[in-house]
Amino acid sequence: MEGVKKKALITGITGQDGAYLAKFLLEKGYEVFGIVRRVSTPNFWRLQYLEIMDDIKFISADMSDMSSLAEAIHASNPDEIYNLAAQSFVGSSFDQPIQAADVNGLGLLRILEIVRNFNKNIRVYQASTSELYGSSVNEDGSQSEETPLKPNSPYAVSKLLALEISRVYRESYGMFICNGMLFNHESPLRGLEFVTRKITNEVAKIKLGLSNQLILGNLDAQRDWGYAKEYVELMWRILQYDKPEDFVIATNETHSVQEFVEESFKAVGLDWKMYVRINEQYKRPYEVQYLKGDYNKAKKLLGWEPKTKFNELVKLMVDADLKRWEAHLKGESLAWDALNHPGHVSYLYRKRDE
């Protein structure tokens, strides 16, 4: 049976979406390869949390290093590539714009060049983003596949390069490349610097007496927040569709950061106004103020609809953070504790090992 398994290569496998996608594809019977870069503190906590570390074949590579990417693609010889690796924090992209362009924009171009020369039948999923819309909005107040793009951060510009070059390669070389225009999606595996997880983590600490304030920036920004675990299935469905196309994935609901704060404190029975402070440091030089995605195309062609509602998402995140901190207080050893990570991956897959 091993021989008939489909093979997927995931870049960004140690990130939120990469971890959930790896689990989803393993459950679908895929052989899953993931690229990991060398970092001084290993970052496998999400894969450990999902208990899939031993099921993945890791390959050492970096999005800014063409030869390591080529080795990863040649060694895994995948049917599908999911390009999720990115410098994904919009705030940091203002501090390191060139790195964002290199990793997020040129990174995809490197992959496309390798695929074009190696095997044009490999299907490629590109993690695109609602950040591309900037202040652009349809008359009905939503953003869809047709909405003009007006990126207003170095992050969004880097993702625009990836989007446009993927379309050029699709048309020029007949390659199967698809963009998922994903709106914000969150989970207990979300990085702590993103606003949702920053809020739920701090609310859990406040509830348990481990903190007494939550410092935020722009409370008025509105986002279309969905559940990451549901969104990774869409990445797969998009690549199984009979034509390479781009799809908006969203909930078609928008909520402000303040609403997220209110709902989180409500989940633990506290009054948010007692704890929330504003600091300019967390405001951005140029903000995306409002996002609400129209996912009708995905509903029609892929038969998809989001399931988890906003208040359910907030609650499941708050509950997960409460559980973590309660376990921490009991002195339990946790998979998401950075100090508990293995110092290395036990198995680095290389072509020359075959």
Ligand code: NAP
């Ligand atoms: P994430 O948690 O920040 O994960 C990013 C991943 O990229 C990590 O595995 C990271 O590795 C890897 N990476 C960063 N720089 C790299 C490099 N130079 N070489 C190799 N790997 C590198 O992001 P996410 O939330 O899962 O998002 C996945 C993708 O979807 C990203 O491309 C993001 O831009 C896009 N996206 C996300 C959302 C969202 O709401 N989550 C919405 C739209 C689009 P380390 O672990 O080593 O840092």
Ligand code: F7E
């Ligand atoms: O900010 C505001 C902030 O950093 C959301 C990435 O996954 O989704 C994500 O990008 C909003 C912004 O996500 C704080 O100004 C207020 O308006 O959680 P975020 P993001 O910038 O929307 C898109 C779709 C992606 O593609 C990205 O990869 O919240 N906000 N106060 C704050 N944000 C943060 N991080 N921290 C605050 O204290």
